[in-house]
Amino acid sequence: MYKNRLNIVRSKFELLGIDTLWVIQPQNRRYISGFKAPDGQLDESSGSLFINKDKALLLTDSRYTIEAEEEAVNVEVITHKEGLINALPDIFHQLRTRKLGFEAGYLMWDLYEKAKKQASLQSPAVELVATAGVVEDIRKIKSKEEIDLLSSSALLMGDILSKVIEEMKPHQTERSIAWKIELLIHERDGDGVSFPPIVASGENAAVPHATPTNKKIVEHEPIILDVGSILNDYCSDMTRTVFLEGPSSYFKQIYDIVREAQISAINSIKIGMDSFEADSIARDVIKKAGFGEFFCHSLGHGIGLVPHEKPYLGQRNSEVLQEGMVFTIEPGIYIPGKGGVRLEEMVVLEKEGARVLTTNADFL
Amino acid sequence: MYKNRLNIVRSKFELLGIDTLWVIQPQNRRYISGFKAPDGQLDESSGSLFINKDKALLLTDSRYTIEAEEEAVNVEVITHKEGLINALPDIFHQLRTRKLGFEAGYLMWDLYEKAKKQASLQSPAVELVATAGVVEDIRKIKSKEEIDLLSSSALLMGDILSKVIEEMKPHQTERSIAWKIELLIHERDGDGVSFPPIVASGENAAVPHATPTNKKIVEHEPIILDVGSILNDYCSDMTRTVFLEGPSSYFKQIYDIVREAQISAINSIKIGMDSFEADSIARDVIKKAGFGEFFCHSLGHGIGLVPHEKPYLGQRNSEVLQEGMVFTIEPGIYIPGKGGVRLEEMVVLEKEGARVLTTNADFL
Numbered sequence: 001m002y003k004n005r006l007n008i009v010r011s012k013f014e015l016l017g018i019d020t021l022w023v024i025q026p027q028n029r030r031y032i033s034g035f036k037a038p039d040g041q042l043d044e045s046s047g048s049l050f051i052n053k054d055k056a057l058l059l060t061d062s063r064y065t066i067e068a069e070e071e072a073v074n075v076e077v078i079t080h081k082e083g084l085i086n087a088l089p090d091i092f093h094q095l096r097t098r099k100l101g102f103e104a105g106y107l108m109w110d111l112y113e114k115a116k117k118q119a120s121l122q123s124p125a126v127e128l129v130a131t132a133g134v135v136e137d138i139r140k141i142k143s144k145e146e147i148d149l150l151s152s153s154a155l156l157m158g159d160i161l162s163k164v165i166e167e168m169k170p171h172q173t174e175r176s177i178a179w180k181i182e183l184l185i186h187e188r189d190g191d192g193v194s195f196p197p198i199v200a201s202g203e204n205a206a207v208p209h210a211t212p213t214n215k216k217i218v219e220h221e222p223i224i225l226d227v228g229s230i231l232n233d234y235c236s237d238m239t240r241t242v243f244l245e246g247p248s249s250y251f252k253q254i255y256d257i258v259r260e261a262q263i264s265a266i267n268s269i270k271i272g273m274d275s276f277e278a279d280s281i282a283r284d285v286i287k288k289a290g291f292g293e294f295f296c297h298s299l300g301h302g303i304g305l306v307p308h309e310k311p312y313l314g315q316r317n318s319e320v321l322q323e324g325m326v327f328t329i330e331p332g333i334y335i336p337g338k339g340g341v342r343l344e345e346m347v348v349l350e351k352e353g354a355r356v357l358t359t360n361a362d363f364l
Numbered sequence: 365m366y367k368n369r370l371n372i373v374r375s376k377f378e379l380l381g382i383d384t385l386w387v388i389q390p391q392n393r394r395y396i397s398g399f400k401a402p403d404g405q406l407d408e409s410s411g412s413l414f415i416n417k418d419k420a421l422l423l424t425d426s427r428y429t430i431e432a433e434e435e436a437v438n439v440e441v442i443t444h445k446e447g448l449i450n451a452l453p454d455i456f457h458q459l460r461t462r463k464l465g466f467e468a469g470y471l472m473w474d475l476y477e478k479a480k481k482q483a484s485l486q487s488p489a490v491e492l493v494a495t496a497g498v499v500e501d502i503r504k505i506k507s508k509e510e511i512d513l514l515s516s517s518a519l520l521m522g523d524i525l526s527k528v529i530e531e532m533k534p535h536q537t538e539r540s541i542a543w544k545i546e547l548l549i550h551e552r553d554g555d556g557v558s559f560p561p562i563v564a565s566g567e568n569a570a571v572p573h574a575t576p577t578n579k580k581i582v583e584h585e586p587i588i589l590d591v592g593s594i595l596n597d598y599c600s601d602m603t604r605t606v607f608l609e610g611p612s613s614y615f616k617q618i619y620d621i622v623r624e625a626q627i628s629a630i631n632s633i634k635i636g637m638d639s640f641e642a643d644s645i646a647r648d649v650i651k652k653a654g655f656g657e658f659f660c661h662s663l664g665h666g667i668g669l670v671p672h673e674k675p676y677l678g679q680r681n682s683e684v685l686q687e688g689m690v691f692t693i694e695p696g697i698y699i700p701g702k703g704g705v706r707l708e709e710m711v712v713l714e715k716e717g718a719r720v721l722t723t724n725a726d727f728l
Contacts, residue, residue: 025406037573040559041672042389042406043469046573062660063572066700083680102473105407109476109494110468132474179550186543195404208427209401209410296426308405316447336430 001145002073005032008138010053018101018129020092022115023049025106027305028135032056035072036233037064043108048084049075052095059084059091085111088118097126104130133310140302140310141324146234147348150303150326151357153190153236154346157229158359160184165242170219174199174212177225185229194228194235194307205241205339208297208332219245222255222339228307235307237328238358239344251341254291254333258341261285261331265299266347269329269354275311275319282331283315291333294340300328303346325349326357365509366437369396372502374417382465382493384456386479387413389470391669392499396420399436400597401428407472412448413439416459423448423455449475452482461490468494497674504666504674505688510598511712514667514690515721517554517595518710521602522723524548525591529606534583538563538576541589549593558592558599558671569605569703572661572696583609586619586703592671599671601692602722603708615705618655618697622705625649625695629663630711633693633718639675639683646695647679655697658704664692667710689713690721 009032013019023029026039029049035058037046047060047068056075060068068077080087091097100119102112112128119126142150164180178197185193200210202221210224217223220243228237247255261282269278279299286295298314301307303326311319311327325348332342347354373396377383387393390403393413399422401410411424411432420439424432432441444451455461464483466476476492483490506514528544542561549557564574566585574588581587584607592601611619625646633642643663650659662678665671667690675683675691689712696706711718 039406040573041670042403044672066571067573067575104474104477105472107473108469109466109471109473110496112473113468113494130473130477207430209404209431211431306405308408 002032002034005138006051006056006074009051009135012134013053013101016101016129016131016134018099018131020050020052020095020097020099021101021131021134022107023051023103023135025103025135027309028103028139029058031135031139031305033058033072033075035060035068035075037067045084050091050095050097052097055095057091057094059087085114085118088115089122092119092122092126098124099127099129101129101131101134103134104132136310139304141322142304142326142348143324146304147324147326147357149232149234150236150346150348153229153231153234154238154357155359156185156188156190156231157227157236157238160188160229161225161227161238161240162359165225165240168217168223168242168244170244171216173214173216174201174204175214177217178212181225181227191230191233194230194237197228198224198226198239200224200226200340203337203339205341206334206336208334208340208342217244219243220248222247222251222341224340224342226342226344233305235303235305236346236358237303237307237344238346239330239342241341241343251339254335255341257286257289257291258331258333258343262329262343262345265329265331266345266354266356269321269347269349271321271323271349271351273321275313275317275321276315278313278321279315279317282329286331286333294333294335295331296334297332300330300344302327321349323349323351329354365507366396366398369502370415370420370438373415373499376498377417377465380465380493380495380498382463382495384414384416384459384461384463385465385495385498386471387415387467387499389467389499391673392467392503393422395499395503395669397422397436397439399424399432399439401431409448414455414459414461416461419459421455421458423451449478449482452479453486456483456486456490462488463491463493465493465495465498467498468496500674503668505686506668506690506712507688510668511688511690511721513596513598514600514710514712517593517598517600518602518721519723520549520552520554520595521591521593521600524552524593525589525602525604526723529589529604532581532587532606532608534608535580537578537580538565538568539578541581542576545589545591555594555597558594558601562588562590562603564588565703567701567703569705570698570700572698572704572706581608583607584612584615586611586615586705588704588706590706590708597669599667599669600722601667601671601708601710603694603706605705605707615703618699619705621650621653621655622695622697622707625659626693626707626709629693629695630709630718630720633685633711633713635685635687635713635715637685639677639681639685640679642677642685643679643681646693650695650697658697658699659695660698661696664694664708666691685713687713687715693718
């Protein structure tokens, strides 16, 4: 599997005009090599892959050497002692690098400048070439095995969410419900949450990315639960909006519009469609109902080793939807000061259209 | 407090040769403005601050507008609809920007290139100026209030860790102990862990950044517990190495060396010392005992809104240690295939020297 991924990466070199690729993004690194260590912080890297036609080197520091040697396959692990930048000349030499592709969306400006300086000192000088989405474009098409893993993660999350919703009672706090979700993921042997659970009730539900508070849930108000698990390294992401004792007529109307938008998208999306067109299908339903200005985010996003990845389904994205892509369909309407509704399913795109991986439940 | 921080930032503009600073790093943004939203992923930003002498603008997208308006102080919140890059000309105009400082260690190469292009289209062109550590150098000196918050977070973590260690029994798994730590932080109303708990026993303790496994703990082997909480936004970080029924004579010797190295550093560090010299004090003890090659990381790191920040205490860092800095002292010895010992306390540097904020416990 890793060998195959490595070879797909290599097959792109000619078109990119490079002979070596530097992979620094943690999930790209892991997808190709199996080395799982995440980056500790935004300004800390646990390793870099350097790949040429024949060889792959995993550069790391001594904190990660043992883990890298255990996990990484088809690569030689090299422990740098004086930092990555000082190890570059030796890497260039070993790989006979002349044109080094780097991930323009993940390499920090100062690290780029330092690498460029080292590159310019080589004889002949090594050229740095910006690349975008080299590994992400492979990751966005899921294999049969990956689809099974995403499906298992989605089913686990769906089971847990149904249980939490069944047991919901007035006066529970948003925070306690969020914590219960984390507890159940742990009890069911999930690896953890794929992002901090969102539990947003009443007017908090008007904030798409709300943080759970100590507010208590009450009858008739919208309660948005947007949650995800990680199981065997693969993420899930799903959203339900529920109402204790049913919704007010105002939110019943909004719920029905969001649901219609979602179902229209699920039923219409097919292979070959452009991602912004998928967004438009749902958006048009909401616009036609007069709530266009209150659907303030994109329709969905790909999901895999991270909760948000290619393809992105929004008005400012254009990408052909392909067989084997797994993404979310999550329209929403948010009324400031009042509340909101969001409904989210994960789907896989197949010959017959979009197949829902989550439980596709309607809680109204 | 935020006003004061904003003014300290502004006082650096002249020396930096800039009239506007672009702050994209999440904790820098939050330290100055109060806006707490983290970045969702490596490739997702929840906002950027632009500061000139008179004004501060917080650029965000519509998912975060309500939160930004509630949390951010002394700044005007602007919601961009077509992405940050397209909003730049208006920002430059509003702030009369000619020389824009950016955070070279946090700005991705492609975002820099796009911003540079927009800047070059202005009339007159806006110049981009690389900066490093502008806000971090303010953050590294803690106020009295911050020291109290860090102390509370450290005491909470110490209480919990003592309880977990007291109740440790043979046959518990590393993973179950790690989970118990998370549960207790939640029960005690902490905001969560500051990093995933490390519980590493036996030969797993030879891996400095081990992930807890289903391995059961057994008598006499070293068990490293490296854990941190977040309480009122501030992090703690501490490490104990314990042995059920006491250590073997081999690990007793190693423990005593690490402890001596740690105590030497705590007792010797003072205001005005260079950070690499602090590292050398502990390292020399370990070298003299013949284990120098097995102390494979730095002595410590600053801690605050994130678990790792300035100052860094290592052989490749040089920085004058100042009053009000809070950092860890964490020497370790790791023997591949056998196990390891690490001991970590948090200290604050005061006129009298380093004062330990954690419980400074000796479990041997």
